Amino acid sequence: MTTTRRKFLTTGAVGGAAVLAAPAVHAQGAPIKWRMQTYAGAALGEHVVKPAIDTFNQIADGQMEIELYYSDQIVPTSELFRAMQSGTIDAVQSDDDSMASPTEVTVFGGYFPFASRYSLDVPVLFNQYGLKQIWEEEYAKVGVQHISAGAWDPCHFATKDPIRSLKDLEGKRVFTFPTAGRFLAQFGVVPVQLPWEDIQVALQTGELDGIAWSGITEDYTVGWADVTKYFLTNNISGAWIGHFFANQEKWNAVPDNLKALMKVCFEQSHYYRQWWYWGGEADLRVNGPKLELTSIPDAEWATVEDKARAFWDEIAAESPTKAKVVEIFKKYNAVMAKAGRPYRYG
Numbered sequence: 201m202t203t204t205r206r207k208f209l210t211t212g213a214v215g216g217a218a219v220l221a222a223p224a225v226h227a228q229g230a231p232i233k234w235r236m237q238t239y240a241g242a243a244l245g246e247h248v249v250k251p252a253i254d255t256f257n258q259i260a261d262g263q264m265e266i267e268l269y270y271s272d273q274i275v276p277t278s279e280l281f282r283a284m285q286s287g288t289i290d291a292v293q294s295d296d297d298s299m300a301s302p303t304e305v306t307v308f309g310g311y312f313p314f315a316s317r318y319s320l321d322v323p324v325l326f327n328q329y330g331l332k333q334i335w336e337e338e339y340a341k342v343g344v345q346h347i348s349a350g351a352w353d354p355c356h357f358a359t360k361d362p363i364r365s366l367k368d369l370e371g372k373r374v375f376t377f378p379t380a381g382r383f384l385a386q387f388g389v390v391p392v393q394l395p396w397e398d399i400q401v402a403l404q405t406g407e408l409d410g411i412a413w414s415g416i417t418e419d420y421t422v423g424w425a426d427v428t429k430y431f432l433t434n435n436i437s438g439a440w441i442g443h444f445f446a447n448q449e450k451w452n453a454v455p456d457n458l459k460a461l462m463k464v465c466f467e468q469s470h471y472y473r474q475w476w477y478w479g480g481e482a483d484l485r486v487n488g489p490k491l492e493l494t495s496i497p498d499a500e501w502a503t504v505e506d507k508a509r510a511f512w513d514e515i516a517a518e519s520p521t522k523a524k525v526v527e528i529f530k531k532y533n534a535v536m537a538k539a540g541r542p543y544r545y546g
Contacts (some may be wrong), residue, residue: 232264232454234290237280239298239442241271241397243422247476248352249293252469256462264458266291271396278393284447285343291446297377303338304521309441310377311355313508315529317438317536317544319474322351329528334521335443345451348463350470352440353477355380357432358419359410360403362494366504375399376412380436383511384412387504403427412436417480420488431491434501436508444469 238249245268253268275283280299284292292299296309308315316322326332326349339346357363359372370388374381381391389412394402402408404427411424415435419425444466451459485493516526536543 231260231262232458234264234266234446234450235269235274236266236291236293237269237271237274237283237289238293239271239277239280239295239396240293241422244418245270247421248473249469251472252465255468256465259461259465260458264454277396281344284445287447287450289447290450291347291444293442293444295377295440295442297379301339302342304519305335305338305525307379307515307522308525309379309443311380311437311440312529313380313383313436313511314505315437315533316351316441319351319353319439319478321532321536322349322439322441323470325528325532329532331525331528334525338521339445340448343448345446345448347444347446347451348466348470349441349443350466350473351477352442352473353415353418353481354435354439355412355437356415356435357410357412358414358416358424358428358491359430359432360428361409362430362492363410363432363496364494365496366500372409373407374410374412375402375408380412383436383508386507400424400427414440415477415481416484416488416491417477419491420480420484425488425490429492430494431485433485433493433495434504436504 236249236253238245240248250268253266257265269289271277274289277294277298278300280289280292280294281301283289294309296303296306298310300306301309316325326335332349335346335349355376357369357374359374361368361372363369363372366387369384371390372388373390373392374384375392375394376384376389378391378393381389381393385391392402392408394408399408399411399413400423403411403424410428411419414424416425416431419428419431454462484491512526512529516523
């Protein structure tokens with residue numbers, strides 16, 4: 201049978217349309233592979249990061265895969281930033297403070313004393329009060345992509361001896377974040393830095409007297425409630441500020457659709473922590489069988505809050521960028537105080 205040029209082109213066009221309409225096939229070639237390390241150990245990582253990575257890998261469907269590593273598995277937490285910047289690892293979940301980030305905003309990562317009262321304060325500060333832009337600009341200067349910020353739990357003491365006054369804090373060797381430790385030292389606390397996975401043993405051996413690293417949900421989840429006896433209801437911050445970061449060159453090489461997917465999965469991770477911590481903090485205070493609650497009287501604790509405001513001014517004097525962040529914290533907290541219930545009480 202003779203095939204004319206017109207018939208051939210028509211047949212080819214129909215065939216091409218049929219191919220386009222067929223189910224999508226995987227892109228040829230090896231998938232993009234990233235290594236991400238989190239600040240969290242395996243037990244905590246099951247909640248604060250693993251669901252997001254599992255979801256991303258599933259939806260990415262062979263185009264990209266993120267391999268997740270827990271605290272200190274590739275490098276110590278204090279070296280996370282340098283390892284990401286150099287490309288030893290591709291991405292990090294951490295606060296700025298404990299990964300020793302060389303930026304002007306590092307001091308505000310983790311627990312900046314009394315900057316927040318509730319976990320919802322953090323996304324509002326970043327998305328409505330300008331912190332997101334400041335963080336993005338600071339990390340762009342050092343070759344790192346700031347992907348997103350979110351809230352974790354409040355910062356409370358869990359200790360082997362009861363804390364019922366500020367005097368009870370004197371001489372206590374406490375595992376905490378660098379900036380929190382700098383603030384707490386004025387009350388006689390002895391800040392101690394150790395690998396995250398060593399904390400439980402350090403509490404058992406007496407190397408530590410307590411921790412000021414988390415809320416009660418984390419204490420139970422990671423086993424610290426098994427080696428401490430008391431939980432102080434006063435806290436120095438309402439929510440830990442943590443982030444997802446990536447090496448800038450590796451981020452730039454990822455297709456836009458996968459960048460968007462990563463952002464969505466990380467935002468879902470932030471949302472998961474909002475309710476997981478919020479519900480756990482209340483439930484374990486009321487129903488948790490392992491830790492006895494103690495409190496420092498409000499009038500005495502108010503002196504700690506006053507010291508925090510002086511600490512803010514001390515930090516603000518260190519650089520224009522730090523001053524700008526402190527001013528945002530002041531403005532935000534003033535709005536919340538004037539708004540009253542349910543934003544602020546008292």
